[in-house]
Amino acid sequence: MHIRDFDSATLPPAQKAATWLDVAGRADGNQWRLPLLTITGTAKGPTLVVTAAVHGDEYEGVETIRQVYHQIDPAQLRGTVLMVPVCNVPAYETAQRSSPIDGLNLARVFPGEINGTITQRIAYWMREKLLQVADFYIDLHSGGVAATIPTLIGYLHDEGPLGQRSLAGARAFGAPVLWGHPLPIASGRTVSAATDLGVPWLYTEAPGGGYARPEDVACFTQGVINVMRWLAMLDGTPAPQPTTHHLFGDGDLDSVITATVAGYFRAEVE
Template sequence: MTSVGSADASPGTVDTGRLEVGETRDGSTFGLPVAVVEGARDGPTLYVQAASDGDELNGVGVVQRVVPQLDPDELSGTVIVVGIVNYHAFQVAEHRNPIDDTKMNRAYPGDGNGTSSERIAAATYDVAREADLVLDLHQGSTSRMIDEVRVRCGRRHRLHSQCLELAKTFGCGYVLDQKGPDGQLARVAPSDGVPAVDPELGGAVGWDEGSIAKGVEGVFNVLRGYDFLDGDAGIEPQTRAKAFDQYGSPVGGLVRYQHDLGDRVTADETLFEVTDPFGGLKARITADNDGIFWRSRRLPQVATGEYVCSVGKNVDTY
C-alpha cells in the first residue's frame, strides 16, 4: 500500500485525497490535491507535480487528463501526483505564493518549520525524494514559448546522463540543458539520487490544448520508456540548447517579430524591430549567436529595457 496524505492505494487501486501542509489565515486547514495509482505489479515509482507556480496551468491540464487514463491493472509500480502545489497562488491566479511572496520553485528542499512556501516544498519533497523519477510540470508563465524539457542538475552532475535520458524519453523535441537556480526541484532531487526534469509546456494565459497534449504524450512516453506500462516510448532525437541569449528593447514602442517560435536563427540576423505607434522604425535588434528562437513576450508593447525574447544557443542534437 502507498499512502500520501489521505490518499491510500493498495495494489491494483487508485485513490485521491489531500496532503495537508498548514492553515489559512482563518485557521482552516488546507491540503494539496493528491492521487496515488498503485499498479497491480511491483515496479518503480514516478512522482509528478503541477502548478508550483500558481499561474502555470498547462501542467494541471496534463494531470487532469493523465490520471483518469491510468489503469492500475495495467501498471507496474506506482504513480503519485500532486495536482496543485502552490495552493495559495493558484487560488488567486498568481505566479508567486501571495502569503510569503515566494516563487515556489526556488524553495526546495523546503523547511517543515519555515514559511508557507518552505512548508509546502518540504511536504512535497518528502514524497518526491522517495520516488525513482520526478516530473515537475511547468510552462513559460504567460510568455510565448516552445514546448521543452529542462535538465537543471548541471552537466557535471553525477546524475546528468540519467536526467538527460529522462528528458529525451519525455520527448517534447527540445531540451534546455543548463544548471538551474538554487531551490528548483529538478536541481535538488538529483542531489538525493533521483533523476528529475522540468517540462516547460509552452506558455499561455489559462492553458493551451496543444501544449497539454504534448505533456500528456510525454508522461505516457515516460511510463512506457521506464516499464510502468507495456509499449514503446517512441524515443526520437531531441534538439538541445545549453544556454540562452535574452534580449530586451533599447527603446519603447511596439515589437514586430521576424521569426516564429522554433525557427533557426543565425548571428546578426534580425530578431525583432520596434516601431512607434505609426509604424516608424525606432530600433532593429539582431542575434548575437546562431540558435533557435525559443521564447518571446506575448504583448507587443514594450518600455525601454523590457524583456522581449530569448534565443537558445550552443545547439546540438542527441
Template sequence: MTTLGSASAAPGETDTGRLEVGEARDGSPVALPVAVINGARDGKTLYVQAASDGDELNGVGVIQRVVPQLDPADVVGEILVVGIVNYHAFQVAEHRNPIDDTKMNRAYPGDENGTSSERIAAATYGVASRADLIVDLHQGSTSRMIDEVRVRCGRHHRLHNECLRLAKTFGCGYILDQKGPDGQLARAGPDDGIPTVDPELGGAVGWDEESIRKGVDGIYNVLYGYGFLDGTCETSSQTRAKGFDQYGSPAGGLVRFKKDLGDSVSVGDVLFEVTDVFGGLKARVTADGPGLFWRSRRLPQVASGEYVCSVGTDIDTV
C-alpha cells in the same frame, strides 16, 4: 498499500485525497489535491507535480487528463501525483505564493518549520523523495514559449546523463540543458540521487490545448520508456540549447516581432522592432549570436529596458 496524504491505494487500485501542508489565515487546513495509482505489479515509483507556480496551469491540464486514463491493473509500480503545489497562488491566479511573496520553485527541498512556501516544498519533497523519477510540470508563465524540457542539475552533475535521458524520453522536441537556480526541485532531486526534469509546456493565459497534449504524450512516453506501462517509446532526436541570450527593449513603445517561436536565428537578424503608437520606428533589435527564437513576451507594450524575448544558444542535437 501506498498512501499519500489521505489517499490510500492497494495494488491494482487508484485513490485521490488531500495532503495537508499548513493552515490558512482563518485557521482552516491547507491541503493539496493528490492521487495514488498503485500498479498491480511491483516496479519503480514516478512522482509528478504541477502548478508550483500558481499561474502555470498547463501541467494541471495534463494531470486532469492522464490520471483518469490510467488503469492501475495495467501499471507496473506506483505513480504519485500532486495536482496543485502552490495552493495560495493558484487560488488567486498568481505566479508567486502571496503569503510570503515567494516563487515556490526556489524553496526546495523546503523546511517543515519555515515559511509557507518552505513548508509546502518540504511536504511535497517528502513525497517526491520516495520516487525513482521526478517530473515537475511547468510552463513559461503567461509568456509565449516553445514546449521544452529543462535539465537543471548542470552538465557536470553525476546524474546529468540520467536526467538528460529522462528529458529525451519525455520528448517535447526541445531541451534546455542549463544549471538552474538553487531551490528548484529539478536541482534538489538529482542532488539526492533522483533523475528529475522540468518540462516547460509552452506559455499560456489559462491553458493551451496543444501544450497540454504534448505534456500528456510526454508523461505516457515516460510511462512506456521506463516500464510503468507495457509498450515501447520511440526516443527521437531532440534539439538542445545550453543557454539563453535575453533581449530587452532600448525604447518604450509597441513591439513588432520579426521572428516566431522555433525560428532559426543568425547573427544580425532582426528579432523585433519598437514603434510609437502611430507606427513610427523607434528601435530595431538584432541578434548578437546564432540560436533559436525560444521565448517572447505576450503583450506588445514595453518600457525602455523591459524584457522582450530570449534566444536559445549553443544549439546541438541529442
C-alpha cells in the same frame, strides 16, 4: 490526513485514489491542503512523481495530470505514480505566479522549512514525502501569464549517471525543444532539490498565456506516458514527437535583456 503522516509505501496495490494532505492551518480555521492523486500497480516497479502548478498561473500541467490519472489502468501498471496537480495552492487560488500569503516563489525556496511560511512548508513536505521516494521526477511548468516560452522538455546535462538518465528520459518524453542544463543547477528549485537527492528529473515549459493550449496538454500527457513506458512501468514503446531543437544552457529564466531604445519587440521566428 496531515502530510507528515502520508507514507507512499503503505498504499494498497492495484488502485487509484484521490486525497487531500493537510500542510498548515489557514486564518479562517481551515487547512492549506495539497491534492494528491495516486496510482499503484499490480506489480512492484519504480515510483514516478509528477507535479504541476508550482506556479499558480500555469495550467497545462494541471490538465495533464488529470488526463494521465484517467488514462492509466492500475491493472496494467508496474510501480507507483504520485501526482500533485496543484502544488502552490495559495497562488493557484488567485492565478498568481507566487503566493499572495507570503510573497514567495515556490520554485525558489527548496528544500523549504518545516516551521516556515506556507510556501516554505509546502516545499519542505514536497521534498520529504515526494522527492525523497521518487525514482524519477517530472515537474510540469509553462510560461504562465507573464512569459512566452517554446514547448520544451528540460533535463540535467551531465556525463554522470544522473545526467545520462535524465537525458534518456527527455528523449523518451519527446518535445519540440530539448534543453540541457549543466551543473550546478540554480538553488531553490524543485529540480535542484531532486539533483541533491540523486533523483533524475525533467521539467516542461510551454507558451502559457493564462490558458492551456490543447497541443501542449497533448504533448505533456503523451510525454508522461512515454516516460512510464521507458521506465517499464507500462508495456509498449515510447512514441515521442520529433525534436527540432536541442539546446544547452543554464536555464536561468530570471535573467533579462534590457532594450537600449524605445519601441516594441518584433520576432523574426516563432
